[in-house]
Amino acid sequence: MRILLLVKQVPDVSVSGMEDGKVPRGGPSVLNPQCEYALDAAIGLKEDGDEVVAVCMGPPSARESLFRCLELGADRAYHLCDPDFAGSDVWATAKTLARLVTDKESDFDYILCGQRAADGETGQVPSMVAELIGIPQVVGCYRFSREKGSLHVWRERSGWIERFELEPKALVAVEKGCNVHRLPSISDFLGARKKDLMTISRTDISIEREECGLNGSHTVVKKVHVLTSSREGIKLHLDDTSFAIDTVLEAVRRREP
Amino acid sequence: MKDDSCSTCPTKSSCAGGCQRSEAELAEMYDLEADMSEGHMIWVELDYTEGNPTLKDVSKQLLGKARSFDDQRVIGILFGPESARNAAREAFSYGADTIYHVRHNSFTDFHLESFTAGLTAVVERVKPNTLILAASDEGRELGPRTAARMGVGITADCTDLEMDKGVLRMTRPTFGGKLMATILSNTRPQMATVRPGAFPLPEVEEGRRGTVINWPMNPAPSIEPLESVAAEEGACLTDAELIISVGGGIGNLRNLEMAKEIADKLGAEMACSRNVVEKGWMEQDRQVGQTGNVVKPKVYLALGISGAVQHQTGMSGSQRIIAINNDPDAAIHQIANVSIIGDVGEFLQRLLKRLDEEKAAEI
Ligand SMILES: Cc1cc2nc3c(=O)[nH]c(=O)nc-3n(C[C@H](O)[C@H](O)[C@H](O)COP(=O)(O)OP(=O)(O)OC[C@H]3O[C@@H](n4cnc5c(N)ncnc54)[C@H](O)[C@@H]3O)c2cc1C
Ligand SMILES: Nc1ncnc2c1ncn2[C@@H]1O[C@H](COP(=O)(O)O)[C@@H](O)[C@H]1O
Numbered sequence: 001m002r003i004l005l006l007v008k009q010v011p012d013v014s015v016s017g018m019e020d021g022k023v024p025r026g027g028p029s030v031l032n033p034q035c036e037y038a039l040d041a042a043i044g045l046k047e048d049g050d051e052v053v054a055v056c057m058g059p060p061s062a063r064e065s066l067f068r069c070l071e072l073g074a075d076r077a078y079h080l081c082d083p084d085f086a087g088s089d090v091w092a093t094a095k096t097l098a099r100l101v102t103d104k105e106s107d108f109d110y111i112l113c114g115q116r117a118a119d120g121e122t123g124q125v126p127s128m129v130a131e132l133i134g135i136p137q138v139v140g141c142y143r144f145s146r147e148k149g150s151l152h153v154w155r156e157r158s159g160w161i162e163r164f165e166l167e168p169k170a171l172v173a174v175e176k177g178c179n180v181h182r183l184p185s186i187s188d189f190l191g192a193r194k195k196d197l198m199t200i201s202r203t204d205i206s207i208e209r210e211e212c213g214l215n216g217s218h219t220v221v222k223k224v225h226v227l228t229s230s231r232e233g234i235k236l237h238l239d240d241t242s243f244a245i246d247t248v249l250e251a252v253r254r255r256e257p
Numbered sequence: 258m259k260d261d262s263c264s265t266c267p268t269k270s271s272c273a274g275g276c277q278r279s280e281a282e283l284a285e286m287y288d289l290e291a292d293m294s295e296g297h298m299i300w301v302e303l304d305y306t307e308g309n310p311t312l313k314d315v316s317k318q319l320l321g322k323a324r325s326f327d328d329q330r331v332i333g334i335l336f337g338p339e340s341a342r343n344a345a346r347e348a349f350s351y352g353a354d355t356i357y358h359v360r361h362n363s364f365t366d367f368h369l370e371s372f373t374a375g376l377t378a379v380v381e382r383v384k385p386n387t388l389i390l391a392a393s394d395e396g397r398e399l400g401p402r403t404a405a406r407m408g409v410g411i412t413a414d415c416t417d418l419e420m421d422k423g424v425l426r427m428t429r430p431t432f433g434g435k436l437m438a439t440i441l442s443n444t445r446p447q448m449a450t451v452r453p454g455a456f457p458l459p460e461v462e463e464g465r466r467g468t469v470i471n472w473p474m475n476p477a478p479s480i481e482p483l484e485s486v487a488a489e490e491g492a493c494l495t496d497a498e499l500i501i502s503v504g505g506g507i508g509n510l511r512n513l514e515m516a517k518e519i520a521d522k523l524g525a526e527m528a529c530s531r532n533v534v535e536k537g538w539m540e541q542d543r544q545v546g547q548t549g550n551v552v553k554p555k556v557y558l559a560l561g562i563s564g565a566v567q568h569q570t571g572m573s574g575s576q577r578i579i580a581i582n583n584d585p586d587a588a589i590h591q592i593a594n595v596s597i598i599g600d601v602g603e604f605l606q607r608l609l610k611r612l613d614e615e616k617a618a619e620i
Contacts, residue, residue, distance in 0.1 A: 033548045090401070091410050118547055118567075120431055122413040124401040131405035136370070136480045139398060152483070157394055162482035170480075176541070218410025218444045222426065224436050235585075235596045244597050244604075245611050248579055251595060252499060252523055252556050 001050045001146075001168075003042045004111045005074060006097060006129070007035040009058050009065040010119040031065040034114030038174040041144045042112050043073040045151070051075045053105060057085055057096055063197065070192035071184035078104070082201040087214030090120075094128030096205075096212050101133055103205045109168040110151055115139060115175040123173075130171040138164050139173035296330035297323040298385035298446065300376065301356070302393060303337055303344050305365055310337055310344045314458060315391040317351045319451060321459025323389065324352030326420035331355075334379050336372055338362045342469060349467040351459055357383070359472045367395045370479035373402045379472060380407065385446050387425050389418070392450035400450045409444035415451045425449065454553075494543065497526035500554045502545055502572070505532040506561020506582060506601050513538055515605040516560060522612050528552065530562050546571035561601040564589025 012028045031039070042052045054069035056062050057080035066077040078100060085096060101108065111130070116123030123139075130137035143154035151166045155175070166172070184192070202212060210216060236244045299320055302313045316333075323331045333353040335345060338360065345356040359375040376399065380388060388403075390396040392414045404411035416437075417428040425447040427440045442448065494500065501520045507513050520527050529539045531546060545552055547567040557575035562568060564580070564587055572578070573592060580593035581604045590596040597604065 089410060090413075091404070091408075094401075094405060123397055124404075124411060124413050127398050127401035128405040131373075131402045137398070137402075138480070140394065156488050159488050160485040161488045162485040164480060165483045166480065219412055219440050219442050222439045222441050224431075224438045226436055234594070235590070235598065244599070245607055247595055248558070248597070248608065249611070251577055251579060252525075252558065 001045075001047070001109045001149075002105070002107065003045065003050070003052045004101060004105055004108045005035075005038055005042045005052055005054045005069065006111060006113045006126070007039065007054055007056045007065055007069060008032045008114065008117045008119075009056060009062040010117055029061055029064070031068050032114050032117045032119075034116060034118075034174060035065075036114075037176060038112045038114050039069055039072060039074070041141075041172075041174050045144055045146055046073065047146070053077065053108075055097065055100060055105075056080065057088070057093060059086075066197055067192050068184075070195045070197065071188045073188075074195075076196045077198070079197060079199045080205075081199050084202040084209050084213050087217060088212060089217035089219045090122055090124040090128060091218045092212050092214075092216040094125050094132055095216065096207060097125070098129050098132035099205045099207045100200060101129070104200075110166070111135075111171040113171065113173045115173045126171060126173040133171075135169045135171055136166070137171040137173065138166065140175045141172050142174070142176035144172075296332050296383065296385045297326060297387045297389065298332045298334060298380065298383060299323055299353070300388070300390040300396065300399065301333040301335040301344065301348050301353070302391050302395065303335065303341060308340070310341045310365075312344050312347045312351070313391070313393075313453075315393065315451075315453040316348070317458050318453070318456040319389050319391065320348060320352040322418060322451075322456045323387075324459065329386070332357065332383060332385060334359065334376060336361075336364045336368075336375060338364055345469045349465050350461045350463060352462075352465075354467045356467060356469045357472050358469050359474050361474055361476055363476055368476055368479050369395075369398050369402065370477040371474065372399050373406060374477045375472070375474050376403045377406050378474075380446060386423055387420075388446040388448045390448075390450045392452045396450050400448060404448050407446075409446065409448055410442040411448040411450070412440045412442065413450045415449045416455045418449060418451065494526055494528055494545070494550045494552050497552065498555045499523060499525040499558075500528050500545075500552055500556070500572075500575075501525045501558045501560065502528040502530070502562060503533055503539075503560045504530040504562030504568075505536075506563075507533065507538075508561065508602060510538065512602050512605055515602075515609055519605065519608055519612065525558070526554075530565075530568050544571075559589050559593070560605070562589050563587050564592065 009029045010032045012030045046052055052074045054066050054074040054077040056066050060081060063079055066079055070077055080096060080100060113126040126139060127137060138153055138155060140155040140157060141153040145152045152163060153166060153172050154161060154163050301316045303310045304313045320331060331353050333348045333356040335341060335356055336359045345358055348356055357379045390400045400411055412427040412429060415427045415429045419426040424441060427449045428437055431438045501516055503513060503516050517527060528543050528545045531544055533539050534541050534544045545568060547570040549571055551571045553574035555576045557572050557578050559580045561582060578593045579595040580589040581597045581599060581601055582589055583600050585598050
C-alpha cells in the first residue's frame with residue numbers, strides 16, 4: 001500500500017509576535033498540527049512493504065517539516081520548492097499538489113491530509129486536490145484501520161459516527177488525533193537524513209508559470225488588518241472578594257451580555 | 258418593489274408550488290440560456306425534520322445578505338426530494354427570486370458527488386456573478402469541490418461580505434483569528450463560504466413569491482458510510498450556554514475537582530486549554546481552541562488561562578468572557594468583559610463557599 005501524505009509547514013504564531021498586522025515570515029515554523037495527526041495515522045497504518053511518501057509545498061525552510069515526517073517513519077519525501085510557487089492561493093496550491101501526484105506518484109493508494117492548516121484555516125486544499133485528481137474524499141476523520149486491502153475510516157458528523165470503507169484511490173482528511181507529540185530517537189533522527197528527499201521545481205512537473213504561484217491564483221488578498229477587541233472590560237481584584245464573586249455569579253446566572 | 262407575483266415568469270403568475278413546466282419549456286420561456294452574470298446564487302441548505310424540510314438559519318442569513326447587496330436577482334439552489342418544495346416557499350420569503358430545485362428522492366441526505374455535479378450544472382446554466390455557500394460541514398466540502406471542478410477561486414469561512422459594483426469583498430479571519438483579511442476573486446462566479454451566524458436573520462416577507470425550476474437529476478455514484486451509529490452524548494461544548502474552562506493556572510487536581518463541583522452546581526460544561534490536555538488532566542474532546550472545539554457560550558469563565566492566540570480562536574465568539582488570572586498582563590484580560598486578577602484556588606474556594614451558603618439559606 002502506498003500512502004501519500006500532504007503536509008504543510010505553518011508559522012508558529014504562539015511564539016512570533018504579530019505586530020502591526022504583519023504576518024511573520026521567516027520566524028519559527030512548525031509542522032501544521034493536523035498534519036501531525038495525519039502523519040500519525042499514516043505511520044499507524046503502515047505495514048511491511050508499504051510506503052509513506054510525504055509531500056510539502058513551501059519555502060526552503062519547509063524541509064524541516066519533511067524531515068520530521070521522515071524521522072517519524074515516512075519513507076520518502078517531495079519538497080515542492082520554487083520561487084514560481086510563491087504566493088499560491090488554495091486553488092494554485094491544490095493544482096500544484098495534484099500535478100505532482102499525477103505526474104510522479106499516480107500509483108498511490110490513499111492520500112492523507114490534515115483537515116485544515118493553522119495559518120489560513122481554510123481547509124479547502126484537500127477537497128480541491130481530490131476533485132482535481134478525480135477521487136472520492138472523506139474529511140473529518142479521526143480513526144483508521146486496514147481491512148483486507150481497503151481502508152476503514154471513522155468520522156463524526158451531525159451527531160452520527162460514520163464509518164466508511166474506502167477502496168484504493170481515495171483522499172482522507174484527518175481532523176483529530178491523540179495529540180501526542182512524539183520525539184524521534186537519535187537513530188530515527190540520523191536515519192532520516194539518509195532518506196530520499198527530492199526537491200521539485202516547477203519545471204520538474206507539468207505546470208506552467210501562469211498556472212501556479214501568485215500568477216495562477218484566483219484570489220487576491222486586498223488588505224489585512226489586526227482584529228482589535230471591542231469588549232469593554234471591567235477589572236476587579238479578588239481582594240474585593242464579595243463584589244468579584246457577586247459579579248461573576250450574576251453574569252453566570254443571567255447568561256446575558 | 259416586489260409584488261406578490263413571480264419575478265421570473267413572464268406570465269406573472271405565482272407558482273410557489275413549483276413550475277409545472279418542463280426544463281426545456283422553461284428554458285424557452287425564461288431565456289435561461291442568457292448570461293445573467295449579474296445575479297447572486299445561494300446554496301440553500303435544508304434541515305429535515307420528519308417530513309417537513311425547512312431552511313437552515315444560515316441559508317436565511319445568506320439570502321438576506323444577498324438581497325441587501327443591490328437590485329440583482331437572488332437565485333437559490335436547493336437539493337432535495339419532491340417534498341423539499343416547502344423549503345423553496347420559505348426561501349422566497351427570505352429573499353430568493355428563483356429557486357432551482359435539484360430533485361431526487363435520495364437527496365434527503367447530503368451527497369457530495371451529486372451535489373457537486375448538480376451545482377456545477379446549474380451554475381453553468383445560470384452563470385451567476387457570485388455563488389455563496391454556508392461554511393457548514395457540508396458546505397466546506399461542496400464549495401471547494403465545486404470550485405475546483407469549475408476552475409475558479411473560493412474564499413472559505415468568511416465572516417463578512419460586501420458588494421461593490423459587482424465585486425465581492427470577502428473578509429475572513431486568518432492566523433488563528435488575530436488578523437482579518439479582505440479577499441477578492443478574479444474568476445466568476447466569485448465563490449465564498451460563510452460562517453453560520455455571520456449575518457442576522459432577515460425579516461420574513463410573507464407572501465413573497467418566486468419561481469421554482471425543477472431540475473431532475475440522477476445521483477452520481479458516491480461513497481456511502483458502511484454504517485452510522487448515533488454518537489454518544491459526549492462533551493457537547495459547541496452548544497453549551499455556560500462553560501467553565503480551566504488552564505495551566507488551575508495548578509493542581511484539587512482545584513480542578515472544585516471547578517468541576519462548581520460546574521455541576523451551576524449547570525455548566527467543563528472545558529480546558531491544551532496545556533491541561535497535555536498534562537493528562539482532561540480529555541482532548543474538552544479542549545477549546547484552534548486544534549480543539551470552537552465554542553460560543555453566553556458566558557465563558559476562564560480559570561488560569563493565559564489566552565494564547567490558539568486558545569482565543571476557539572472562544573472569542575463567547576458573548577461574555579470572565580477571566581480569573583493572577584497576572585494582570587495576561588492576554589485573556591484584554592478580551593475579557595470581567596477580569597478578576599487573583600489566585601484561581603482562592604477564587605474557587607470562595608465561590609464554592611458562597612454556593613454552599615446559598616444552598617443552606619434555601620433550606
Ligand atoms: C499549532 C498550535 C496549536 C495550538 N492549539 C491550541 C488549542 O487548540 N487550544 C489551546 O488552549 N492551546 C493551543 N495551543 C497552545 C497555546 O499556544 C498555549 O500554549 C496554551 O493555550 C496555554 O494554555 P494555558 O493558558 O492554560 O497555560 P499557560 O500558558 O501555562 O498559562 C497559565 C496561566 O494561568 C495563570 N496562572 C498561573 N497560576 C495561577 C493561579 N494560581 N491563579 C490564577 N492564574 C494563574 C498564568 O498567569 C498564566 O496566564 C496550540 C499551540 C500551537 C503551537
Ligand atoms: N503547501 C502545502 N503542501 C502540502 N500540503 C498542503 C499544503 N497546503 C495545504 N496542504 C494540505 O491540506 C491540508 C489543509 O490545508 P488548508 O486547506 O490550507 O487549510 C493541510 O493539512 C495539508 O494536508
